Amino acid sequence: MPEQHEFGFHTRAIHAGARPEPVTGARAIPIFQTTSYVFEDADAAAAYFNLQEYGNTYSRIMNPTVAAFEERIANLEGGVGSVAFASGLAAQTAALFTMLQPGDHMLASSALYGGTLTQLKHLMRKLSVGLTFVDPDDVDGWKRALTPATKVLFGETIGNPAGNVLDIEALAELAHAHGAPLMVDNTFATPYLCRPIEWGADIVVHSATKFIGGHGTSIGGVVVDSGEFDWSNGRYQVVADPSPAYHGLSFHETFGIYGYLMKLRAETLRDLGAALSPFNAFLFMQGLETLPLRMARHVENARRVAEFLAGHPAVSSVRFAEQATSPHRELARKYLPNGAGAVFCFDLVGGRAAGKTFIEALTLFSHLANVGDAKSLVIHPASTTHRQLDDAELAAAGIGPGTIRLSVGIEDAVDLIWDLRQALGALR
Numbered sequence: 145m146p147e148q149h150e151f152g153f154h155t156r157a158i159h160a161g162a163r164p165e166p167v168t169g170a171r172a173i174p175i176f177q178t179t180s181y182v183f184e185d186a187d188a189a190a191a192y193f194n195l196q197e198y199g200n201t202y203s204r205i206m207n208p209t210v211a212a213f214e215e216r217i218a219n220l221e222g223g224v225g226s227v228a229f230a231s232g233l234a235a236q237t238a239a240l241f242t243m244l245q246p247g248d249h250m251l252a253s254s255a256l257y258g259g260t261l262t263q264l265k266h267l268m269r270k271l272s273v274g275l276t277f278v279d280p281d282d283v284d285g286w287k288r289a290l291t292p293a294t295k296v297l298f299g300e301t302i303g304n305p306a307g308n309v310l311d312i313e314a315l316a317e318l319a320h321a322h323g324a325p326l327m328v329d330n331t332f333a334t335p336y337l338c339r340p341i342e343w344g345a346d347i348v349v350h351s352a353t354k355f356i357g358g359h360g361t362s363i364g365g366v367v368v369d370s371g372e373f374d375w376s377n378g379r380y381q382v383v384a385d386p387s388p389a390y391h392g393l394s395f396h397e398t399f400g401i402y403g404y405l406m407k408l409r410a411e412t413l414r415d416l417g418a419a420l421s422p423f424n425a426f427l428f429m430q431g432l433e434t435l436p437l438r439m440a441r442h443v444e445n446a447r448r449v450a451e452f453l454a455g456h457p458a459v460s461s462v463r464f465a466e467q468a469t470s471p472h473r474e475l476a477r478k479y480l481p482n483g484a485g486a487v488f489c490f491d492l493v494g495g496r497a498a499g500k501t502f503i504e505a506l507t508l509f510s511h512l513a514n515v516g517d518a519k520s521l522v523i524h525p526a527s528t529t530h531r532q533l534d535d536a537e538l539a540a541a542g543i544g545p546g547t548i549r550l551s552v553g554i555e556d557a558v559d560l561i562w563d564l565r566q567a568l569g570a571l572r
């Protein structure tokens with residue numbers, strides 16, 4: 145027997161969840177492009193549908209390629225398991241849908257991805273779930289906003305686009321004292337830069353569309369469960385009680401630490417139907433193999449670009465959490481010791497008009513609505529991703545009329561700085 149040995153992050157990013165395919169010996173994970181699976185016999189089929197045996201029935205609920213991706217990401221985040229979805233927003237909806245019911249209340253950071261702000265505002269109202277947005281930096285503010293109906297606290301490790309760093313440990317303590325889970329969107333940090341579960345988060349969600357895929361090719365999302373939260377504390381009947389949507393099964397009692405994940409898959413994914421395609425799962429597996437290499441390079445380039453911008457007279461402020469002037473520097477040191485990501489905002493002295501001229505003058509940066517690509521990207525949030533928000537909401541999200549968001553890619557840093565310098569020159 146070899147000695148006990150724990151594999152490092154780079155090794156797990158390449159190997160976790162995948163083994164050579166036993167029938168053909170294929171080393172890469174095959175794309176199981178199939179809707180369904182032939183049952184061994186009638187009893188096996190019944191056992192699968194009763195959840196007495198864990199096995200493939202139909203690819204809306206599970207698929208071997210998707211399962212390999214789920215296992216790898218759960219491993220990298222340090223969770224007990226995960227369920228993948230067709231997009232990051234589908235993953236968030238499903239994670240909340242599984243734990244909440246009408247009359248519940250949730251707290252969310254006011255500095256979130258624009259699509260998430262819109263999603264929460266409208267969807268939660270339709271579901272009759274109360275929602276309060278709070279300043280992510282003000283832990284006392286989160287505490288004051290708690291109500292007896294508050295069932296979940298939600299924020300992003302690195303806020304988009306304000307660049308704030310969430311005080312995960314403090315908020316996890318607050319949530320747990322209230323008998324509620326802390327859910328964290330770790331899209332911008334990825335498990336390479338931060339693993340929220342290590343700081344007490346209970347549920348971690350990702351838009352795999354971003355750094356996990358890493359090449360701007362595929363939309364997907366995933367929900368990871370720490371397995372630590374006690375859903376039987378009397379506040380989550382929807383997880384703990386016999387389920388009318390699954391012939392009276394109690395997910396918590398039957399599956400223990402896997403109860404929430406089983407309900408998320410067997411009920412919520414089954415009923416919402418937003419399944420990840422096996423092809424996209426394959427591309428996300430490819431992405432994860434190089435995630436640590438890419439993230440290290442993204443961070444290195446982001447640091448150099450931030451430093452250049454901070455010294456330029458056409459730039460009024462740079463909101464990168466590692467900078468000496470950042471109010472989030474201490475939190476970044478604690479939660480993101482290997483780098484505060486590669487997506488950050490800066491403000492142009494010239495406001496909205498300068499924003500338009502600047503973006504149109506860039507040649508290497510692509511103007512589009514995405515982040516986390518190997519390619520460098522740029523956008524003007526006030527006129528695009530956060531367009532649905534009014535001025536007060538924009539201000540609460542930390543966005544001004546001249547705010548520019550960069551997603552720094554893995555090209556040569558000198559080339560990125562060359563492009564930024566010439567586009568800033570166009571403002572004179």
Ligand SMILES: *Cc1c(COP(=O)(O)O)cnc(C)c1O
Nearest residue numbers: 231232233257304331351353364
């Ligand atoms: C993109 C993004 C989402 C939404 O993910 P999709 O895959 O586009 O649905 C959620 N959160 C953050 C931080 C994102 O960047």
